[in-house]
Amino acid sequence: MSKKKLGWWGLIIFVIAALSFAGYQFYREKTAATRRETEQVFQRKLNNLYLDQKSGYFKDTISEEDFDHLLNELAARTGRNQAMEEQIAGSKADFRLQTQMNQLFEKSVLTGMDLSAHPVLQTIDTNDRITRLTGQLQTSAAKKKSWGQDIEAILSIAKNQASHYQAAEQTVTKLTRKKAADITLSDYLSTVQTVAILPDGNFKEDLLNQLNPIKRKLSENNQDFSTEVQQKEAEIEAAAKDYQARQTKELETKTEQLNTLKKELAQKQRTYASLSRMKVSLENSRSRSLESSSESSTTSTTIENGEVIIVPGDSTNTRPSSSSSSSTSTSSAPPMESSTSSSASDDEQQIAPAGVTNH
Numbered sequence: 086m087s088k089k090k091l092g093w094w095g096l097i098i099f100v101i102a103a104l105s106f107a108g109y110q111f112y113r114e115k116t117a118a119t120r121r122e123t124e125q126v127f128q129r130k131l132n133n134l135y136l137d138q139k140s141g142y143f144k145d146t147i148s149e150e151d152f153d154h155l156l157n158e159l160a161a162r163t164g165r166n167q168a169m170e171e172q173i174a175g176s177k178a179d180f181r182l183q184t185q186m187n188q189l190f191e192k193s194v195l196t197g198m199d200l201s202a203h204p205v206l207q208t209i210d211t212n213d214r215i216t217r218l219t220g221q222l223q224t225s226a227a228k229k230k231s232w233g234q235d236i237e238a239i240l241s242i243a244k245n246q247a248s249h250y251q252a253a254e255q256t257v258t259k260l261t262r263k264k265a266a267d268i269t270l271s272d273y274l275s276t277v278q279t280v281a282i283l284p285d286g287n288f289k290e291d292l293l294n295q296l297n298p299i300k301r302k303l304s305e306n307n308q309d310f311s312t313e314v315q316q317k318e319a320e321i322e323a324a325a326k327d328y329q330a331r332q333t334k335e336l337e338t339k340t341e342q343l344n345t346l347k348k349e350l351a352q353k354q355r356t357y358a359s360l361s362r363m364k365v366s367l368e369n370s371r372s373r374s375l376e377s378s379s380e381s382s383t384t385s386t387t388i389e390n391g392e393v394i395i396v397p398g399d400s401t402n403t404r405p406s407s408s409s410s411s412s413t414s415t416s417s418a419p420p421m422e423s424s425t426s427s428s429a430s431d432d433e434q435q436i437a438p439a440g441v442t443n444h
Contacts, residue, residue, distance in 0.1 A: 120166070127159055127169055131176060136197055137350055141232030143180055145197030152177035175226055182221050183232075186239060189214060191286050194239050198343045202336040204239060205286035206246040209254060215244050231346075235339060242336075250288060253279045257292050265302050270310060273299055274317050281325035 132138045134147050134155075155173050159166060187193040189211055194204045219240050227233045256279045260272055276296065283289040303310050 123162060124166065124169055127155065127166075127173070130155055131173055134176065134180075137346070139230075140346065141179070141227040141230035142198050143183065143232075145199070147180070149177060149181060149184075152180065178221070179225050179227050179232075182218060182225065183236065185214070186218055186236060186243075189243050195235055198347050200235065200336060200340045200343055202333045202340055203284060204242055204246075204336075205284045206243055206250060206288070207286075208288065209247060209250040211243060211247050215240055215247065219244075238335060238339070246284065249283055253283055253289075253292055256280075257295050260299065261295055265299070268299055268303065270303065270307075270313065273303060274314070274321070277318060278321045278325075281321045 134144060134151055136142045136144050152173055156170065156177075159169055159173065183195060187195065189206060190201075191205045191207050192201065194201045219237075222228050222233060222236055222240070225233060228237070256276045260268065260276045263272070273296070280289060280292045280296070283292070300314065304314070
């Protein structure tokens with residue numbers, strides 16, 4: 086093969102390689118751009134499940150199914166996007182953690198940004214669940230957000246209440262197993278004091294109901310016991326209320342902070358809605374202006390020297406019509422004088438300027 090052919094083949098191979106590389110680069114950039122756009126879309130959809138994504142609080146109207154639908158939609162649209170899948174799955178795990186934590190109590194403690202300052206644990210057998218949920222919180226990406234700090238505080242309260250529940254149940258069980266003759270006023274009052282520090286709820290009420298027969302029996306045996314018990318129980322109840330108030334102070338302070346944050350978010354939402362309405366109004370106004378301009382734009386046609394001329398524009402910029410153009414041309418032409426005129430000889434006749442006649 087000659088050098089010339091080798092050169093041509095080399096050039097062809099180079100061109101093919103260059104085109105292939107350029108096509109690959111274009112495809113990769115296009116794929117990356119599409120991927121970024123898709124991620125932005127799903128990031129907005131995920132953020133829409135939060136009241137405030139920055140602080141980590143979820144909307145109170147969502148469920149785990151909302152996260153499942155989002156994951157299914159992502160898989161159907163992109164096939165595989167590990168980073169986005171992990172982010173959605175992490176948010177779902179956080180929401181499940183909040184749901185399971187609320188189930189520890191008689192009423193939900195954290196819903197949206199509404200925080201109860203008086204959580205009441207349902208049952209005594211919660212230590213395992215509290216420990217598991219605490220471990221899950223430590224693996225959450227939101228554990229340092231305001232939401233994560235609230236969850237940690239609530240789980241700490243749950244753990245503290247569970248400890249008090251166990252102590253109170255053990256004390257009541259020990260007292261009820263004693264013979265009635267062996268129960269003293271001191272035994273009863275110390276047991277009541279253990280129960281009194283529990284938050285008001287079903288568990289506390291059940292323990293007090295177990296103590297009522299003992300209270301009636303002691304009152305029957307000693308007439309002065311009833312008055313003394315009332316005095317002591319009042320003191321115990323006052324001390325218990327003070328203890329519970331100290332326990333809930335932190336949550337009450339946090340509730341005030343959340344109320345402030347809710348007001349700020351509501352103001353931002355109103356501002357955003359106002360700006361959105363302004364944007365829509367401006368776009369509609371611009372659209373109407375363009376339509377009006379399009380309708381007012383007409384085309385005028387003139388005929389000059391046998392040619393048709395189309396002049397775009399409105400009525401104020403149109404060129405004269407053919408009839409007016411013709412009349413203007415006629416009036417501007419110089420008048421013709423007769424060659425047989427007797428008022429001047431041929432030698433004296435001169436050509437006058439346009440529009441002027443010599444007499």
